[in-house]
Amino acid sequence: MRDFLKRLPKAELHLHIEGSLEPELMFALAERNGVALPYASVEEVRAAYDFSDLQSFLDLYFQGMSVLRTAEDFHDLAMDYFTRAHAEGVVHIEMHVDPQAHIARGVELAAVMEGLGRARRRAERELGMSTALILAFLRDRPAEEAMAVLESAAPYWELLDAVGLDSAERGNPPSKFVEVFERARRLGIPRVAHAGEEGPPEYIREALDQLDVCRIDHGVRCLEDSDLVARLRDEAVVLTVCPLSNVRLKVVETMAEHPFPQLLDAGLMLTINSDDPAYFGGGMLDNFLACHEAFGWSEEVFVTLASSAIEAAFVSDERREELRRQLAASRH
Numbered sequence: 001m002r003d004f005l006k007r008l009p010k011a012e013l014h015l016h017i018e019g020s021l022e023p024e025l026m027f028a029l030a031e032r033n034g035v036a037l038p039y040a041s042v043e044e045v046r047a048a049y050d051f052s053d054l055q056s057f058l059d060l061y062f063q064g065m066s067v068l069r070t071a072e073d074f075h076d077l078a079m080d081y082f083t084r085a086h087a088e089g090v091v092h093i094e095m096h097v098d099p100q101a102h103i104a105r106g107v108e109l110a111a112v113m114e115g116l117g118r119a120r121r122r123a124e125r126e127l128g129m130s131t132a133l134i135l136a137f138l139r140d141r142p143a144e145e146a147m148a149v150l151e152s153a154a155p156y157w158e159l160l161d162a163v164g165l166d167s168a169e170r171g172n173p174p175s176k177f178v179e180v181f182e183r184a185r186r187l188g189i190p191r192v193a194h195a196g197e198e199g200p201p202e203y204i205r206e207a208l209d210q211l212d213v214c215r216i217d218h219g220v221r222c223l224e225d226s227d228l229v230a231r232l233r234d235e236a237v238v239l240t241v242c243p244l245s246n247v248r249l250k251v252v253e254t255m256a257e258h259p260f261p262q263l264l265d266a267g268l269m270l271t272i273n274s275d276d277p278a279y280f281g282g283g284m285l286d287n288f289l290a291c292h293e294a295f296g297w298s299e300e301v302f303v304t305l306a307s308s309a310i311e312a313a314f315v316s317d318e319r320r321e322e323l324r325r326q327l328a329a330s331r332h
């Protein structure tokens, strides 16, 4: 099964590029930039990744990314992840980036976009991968700040495949960002949002009704509301589920208790994603393997999930056809 899952052409729709920062690269960049880290070793960093909830992770996530300062750093961060993902059979990656977390530290948006842009072009040229970029707003920051970031990103609007919404969910409902998402809609930029990870099903409804999103990131708590589940099924809304993330952030206690099988039984459109692979114990292949071990799914189930990701990806018609062909070929 491992060989099959590795060979399967996997499209990743939910990945925070800052969450792909492995401790080894964190140390290398800290040295390059003269940034002090509160850890003595790579082992110490990994030992600190013992989270009790989303906020306890976010604290270390924002601290870790403090080593990212220049365009070169963002290039190296993304290439490091793209190379690893490529080796696991990932063929397409849609990355969230959190500009506010960098601008607040005095890093210019231009450095972030230039570095990621260079890595994206290299991934396409050298690894044959496609990538997409999702500019995410930090929902625990004011909506006015998100609007200012969207406006300041004007030189890059053409490069954006979507805007997203992430960070601390509870107490920060999607409705807080109606105007920002309406602005994105008028600019013709697609929209996604994290909802129903730690927050209630109502936040999923708000994201659909008030932010007009085409996908829900996480969304696992929809199961608490049967009317909402029926709606997600009827409207074929894709959920980008992140199994190992949910366990590490204690959304669920164990993989065995993860509601992925119930979501599948409900007829929802689902995808498997890594979220923050450097922090949550593994990348795409590890997430696929964890599902195989916990749920004993057949190859057919994984093909269905991989196909859903291809169909929901922000890619051209030509690229989608190519990914469909790769998926069909991987089955022989």
Ligand code: HPA
Residues within 6 Å of the ligand: 016, 019, 054, 061, 166, 167, 168, 194, 197, 245, 275, 276
């Ligand atoms: O899993 C997450 N949830 C919310 N915000 C995030 N930012 C990075 N990862 C996450």
Ligand SMILES: [Zn+2]
Residues within 6 Å of the ligand: 014, 015, 016, 166, 194, 217, 275
């Ligand atoms: Zn996420």
